Amino acid sequence: MGALDLCAAVCADRGGAGGGGLAAAAGAGWIVLCMVSARSAAMAFNRLVDARLDAANPRTKMRALPAGKLSAGFVAGFVVLSAAVFVLGAAMLNRLTLELALPTLAVLLVYSYMKRVTRWSHLVLGLALGIAPSAAWIAVCGGLDWRITVLTAAVLLWLGASMCCTRARTLSLIARRAEERSAGLRADGGVLDRARDAPGDGGAAGVGGAAVWDGRAGVGGRCSGSGTIDL
Secondary structure (H helix, E strand, O other), rough: HHHHHHHHHHHHHHHHHHHOOHHHHHHHHHHHHHHHHHHHHHHHOOOOOHHHHHHOOOOOOOOOOOOOOOHHHHHHHHHHHHHHHHHHHHHOOOOHHHHHHHHHHHHHHHHHHHOOOOOOOOHHHHHHHHHHHHHHHHHOOOOOOOHHHHHHHHHHHHHHHHHHHHHHHHHHHHHHHHHHHHHHOOOOOOHHHHHHHOOOOOOHHHHHHHHHHHOOOOOOOOOOOOOOOOO
């Protein structure tokens, strides 16, 4: 998300809308602050909302909240503080970024709940990431341009489609392993178990691990659980 933000800002500045010298440096600084604070708020909120599920998942039970290293109150306060910093940074950029700050936060935070109500939650995640370059463009230019919305749409569709394909592939592997075991075969023996036990949170191993756990827990094998991908 950070690379897309900065690339969009550079493109906007080269388009003739950016200021020069200290003003440009200050603008870039506020954009970076917004990027970090928005991401921090979203990730902390996701951990807070999924704390109960994380505690029941062998792959995630050692995260800070379920392990008792951090309290729910502390994480909630961190979310509020990060959101406030994001709004402050948006206010320091221009009026439009300030007006869009709360809707942006809503998109970032609602993803944690979308995982519970739809199989297409990764489209919301794609939107959350895809609006980053458009937000950086608005921060520099004070308005939106159709050219940058193409990048937003591309990120939305790319991430949504790729994660849905990964989900379908993982569920297919789970079903295939069950069929092979019932027939006494071991063709894929241990592949998904290794994915489940992988220490990483992201990537294919993380997705596979969450899917295996969800399937065994009787959640219908939905790759939602405690957050199949952490971005």
